Amino acid sequence: MKKHNFSAGPCILPEEVLQKASEAIINFNNDNLSLIEISHRSQPFVDVIENARSLVLELLGLQNKGYHALFLQGGASTQFLMTAYNLLNKKAAYLNTGTWSTKAIKEAKLFGELIEVASSKDKNFNYIPKNYEIPSDADYFHCTSNNTIYGTQMMEFPETEVPLVCDMSSDIFSRQLDFSKFDLIYAGAQKNMGPAGTTLVVVKEDILGKVERQIPSMLNYQVFIDKDSMFNTPPVFAVYTSMLTLEWLKDLGGIEFIEKVNNQKAALLYDEIDRNPLFKGVAAKEDRSKMNATFTLINPELQTQFDTMWKEANINGLSGHRSVGGYRASMYNALTLYSVQALVDVMKELERKA
Amino acid sequence: MKKHNFSAGPCILPEEVLQKASEAIINFNNDNLSLIEISHRSQPFVDVIENARSLVLELLGLQNKGYHALFLQGGASTQFLMTAYNLLNKKAAYLNTGTWSTKAIKEAKLFGELIEVASSKDKNFNYIPKNYEIPSDADYFHCTSNNTIYGTQMMEFPETEVPLVCDMSSDIFSRQLDFSKFDLIYAGAQKNMGPAGTTLVVVKEDILGKVERQIPSMLNYQVFIDKDSMFNTPPVFAVYTSMLTLEWLKDLGGIEFIEKVNNQKAALLYDEIDRNPLFKGVAAKEDRSKMNATFTLINPELQTQFDTMWKEANINGLSGHRSVGGYRASMYNALTLYSVQALVDVMKELERKA
Numbered sequence: 123m124k125k126h127n128f129s130a131g132p133c134i135l136p137e138e139v140l141q142k143a144s145e146a147i148i149n150f151n152n153d154n155l156s157l158i159e160i161s162h163r164s165q166p167f168v169d170v171i172e173n174a175r176s177l178v179l180e181l182l183g184l185q186n187k188g189y190h191a192l193f194l195q196g197g198a199s200t201q202f203l204m205t206a207y208n209l210l211n212k213k214a215a216y217l218n219t220g221t222w223s224t225k226a227i228k229e230a231k232l233f234g235e236l237i238e239v240a241s242s243k244d245k246n247f248n249y250i251p252k253n254y255e256i257p258s259d260a261d262y263f264h265c266t267s268n269n270t271i272y273g274t275q276m277m278e279f280p281e282t283e284v285p286l287v288c289d290m291s292s293d294i295f296s297r298q299l300d301f302s303k304f305d306l307i308y309a310g311a312q313k314n315m316g317p318a319g320t321t322l323v324v325v326k327e328d329i330l331g332k333v334e335r336q337i338p339s340m341l342n343y344q345v346f347i348d349k350d351s352m353f354n355t356p357p358v359f360a361v362y363t364s365m366l367t368l369e370w371l372k373d374l375g376g377i378e379f380i381e382k383v384n385n386q387k388a389a390l391l392y393d394e395i396d397r398n399p400l401f402k403g404v405a406a407k408e409d410r411s412k413m414n415a416t417f418t419l420i421n422p423e424l425q426t427q428f429d430t431m432w433k434e435a436n437i438n439g440l441s442g443h444r445s446v447g448g449y450r451a452s453m454y455n456a457l458t459l460y461s462v463q464a465l466v467d468v469m470k471e472l473e474r475k476a
Numbered sequence: 477m478k479k480h481n482f483s484a485g486p487c488i489l490p491e492e493v494l495q496k497a498s499e500a501i502i503n504f505n506n507d508n509l510s511l512i513e514i515s516h517r518s519q520p521f522v523d524v525i526e527n528a529r530s531l532v533l534e535l536l537g538l539q540n541k542g543y544h545a546l547f548l549q550g551g552a553s554t555q556f557l558m559t560a561y562n563l564l565n566k567k568a569a570y571l572n573t574g575t576w577s578t579k580a581i582k583e584a585k586l587f588g589e590l591i592e593v594a595s596s597k598d599k600n601f602n603y604i605p606k607n608y609e610i611p612s613d614a615d616y617f618h619c620t621s622n623n624t625i626y627g628t629q630m631m632e633f634p635e636t637e638v639p640l641v642c643d644m645s646s647d648i649f650s651r652q653l654d655f656s657k658f659d660l661i662y663a664g665a666q667k668n669m670g671p672a673g674t675t676l677v678v679v680k681e682d683i684l685g686k687v688e689r690q691i692p693s694m695l696n697y698q699v700f701i702d703k704d705s706m707f708n709t710p711p712v713f714a715v716y717t718s719m720l721t722l723e724w725l726k727d728l729g730g731i732e733f734i735e736k737v738n739n740q741k742a743a744l745l746y747d748e749i750d751r752n753p754l755f756k757g758v759a760a761k762e763d764r765s766k767m768n769a770t771f772t773l774i775n776p777e778l779q780t781q782f783d784t785m786w787k788e789a790n791i792n793g794l795s796g797h798r799s800v801g802g803y804r805a806s807m808y809n810a811l812t813l814y815s816v817q818a819l820v821d822v823m824k825e826l827e828r829k830a
Contacts, residue, residue: 319712
């Protein structure tokens with residue numbers, strides 16, 4: 123029986139996507155060749171990457187607005203340095219909401235002055251800072267929309283004149299936003315888009331070309347724009363599986379549809395966390411992530427019992443990150459409401475038994 | 477019916493590897509979860525990457541000699557800049573044997589002085605230069621062991637006191653060499669090791685730490701050594717499929733065994749190219765690649781007939797690269813002698829019919 127997979131990432135993908143990806147490894151496009159043993163310059167694969175790039179812009183509502191969708195490699199960690207390499211002339215402003223923001227700041231510091239406009243480190247990143255000032259002479263402002271580890275999510279984004287750069291690795295395609303407010307969005311695929319191994323970059327071309335330094339080809343967004351995201355051999359399997367997931371989302375009804383489901387899943391779990399006297403939430407209520415719910419047992423002595431119960435209920439990946447402890451239920455797009463109900467049932471059962 | 481796949485890369489992989497990779501997408505490790513939806517920090521995946529790293533060193537005969545095997549992202553194109561970022565203080569020496577060497581030189585130039593010790597550009601890279609001098613004060617010497625596009629291969633490597641860096645993307649694991657002569661070897665996976673999406677780096681740790689500049693984490697070999705190749709989420713599927721291919725090679729008898737098969741395949745095809753009056757080879761005979769055989773029709777008017785014939789014979793990927801023209805038969809480890817015989821049969825049939 124398939125598990126209820128609450129893994130934080132790499133994480134659950136739609137069953138039909140896994141099925142099609144598995145089949146393509148044996149016979150892709152009915153050509154009697156595997157997806158992973160054909161030239162990336164062959165028409166069948168060019169069609170795949172072009173379809174994937176087009177679906178990204180369509181789902182985000184960014185068609186014909188000067189944006190390009192690129193499938194790169196190296197994860198968000200590579201974007202920490204690429205954003206600075208391509209955009210940071212003198213000074214950039216960063217909002218620090220957790221481990222990934224902190225890492226982004228560390229890498230960008232090699233390329234210029236960094237202004238940390240605000241940080242929630244004082245409370246182990248359990249909230250999103252508000253009411254900060256973004257210097258108007260910053261080359262860009264960088265934020266992390268969802269903090270997987272701490273279970274916080276930005277509900278609003280600042281109005282600013284400077285280019286807006288956002289790491290959306292763990293909540294892209296999960297909720298409706300005015301994506302045209304952002305100038306550069308990046309996301310490791312392995313949450314809501316596909317398997318580990320490719321990184322989505324959506325960039326507005328007019329913010330590029332403004333730094334003095336020479337940029338190595340593989341770190342240069344413009345090089346990939348000019349080559350339709352195929353400057354070199356792309357990560358074929360990860361791009362194909364991402365395309366399948368994007369098609370799945372479009373067929374379901376796009377972000378508008380999935381957001382409703384995500385809201386229902388989050389409400390079901392957070393209502394139980396708040397109702398059940400054995401549990402408490404970690405993140406500030408107004409900043410609670412709809413993707414990753416962090417919570418703890420009020421009485422730690424119940425841990426062994428609870429852990430045994432959820433594992434017996436066929437639940438996977440519920441342990442919290444070591445820097446927070448407790449539990450983390452990641453409810454990405456492909457997780458069903460049925461799986462959340464299974465978890466809630468276990469929480470209720472613990473209450474009855476404990 | 478499965479095709480005879482002579483694609484230059486991404487290219488043919490062993491059937492049993494494709495089968496196992498396809499199964500793991502549905503159910504990995506009998507855990508009722510897909511390989512691509514589990515945490516990369518879970519023990520089953522940690523075992524995969526550790527096994528893959530260990531197999532690399534074992535197959536290359538580099539165990540316990542100060543080397544580390546890393547599975548990175550970004551292809552050889554990222555290594556063009558990473559090698560320079562990590563190793564180039566003042567001056568480096570490069571041998572230019574084709575498109576990939578030329579690109580490596582271009583990227584490294586951003587980081588210091590480049591000495592091109594020799595080039596075969598004068599004859600469209602159809603031979604390997606010999607008898608060049610490597611400056612003894614160079615930080616390293618860089619070469620490309622096999623030139624996929626032109627069909628040339630280095631049969632010998634220079635004796636030098638400076639660290640030896642080699643792009644072995646298209647012939648690693650295909651022939652026995654004293655790999656301990658090299659200080660850094662890199663290879664995009666998508667020829668003899670696995671699917672596109674990961675890049676193997678084998679580095680001798682003692683050559684690192686000698687440059688002044690600060691290196692971004694994702695470009696720093698030492699960071700990946702310190703984190704057992706898992707500084708960030710690795711390209712899970714590409715690493716797993718590489719592990720399967722390395723296991724396949726070990727079970728066959730390792731490089732010693734596959735080299736014999738590769739020699740037989742190359743001899744069969746080159747003998748026919750030399751014997752058949754309709755064809756001629758492109759590369760200088762003494763530098764002919766055992767991986768990629770480049771050849772042309774002496775009478776170009778036979779092209780349509782020949783193209784129809786090999787396609788009817790279920791052969792795939794035989795067209796030459798646009799910068800050379802003609803034909804290119806890539807005979808990587810997973811290609812059988814049977815497939816080469818199928819091609820040779822078509823060449824003989826053309827001779828009879830033409």
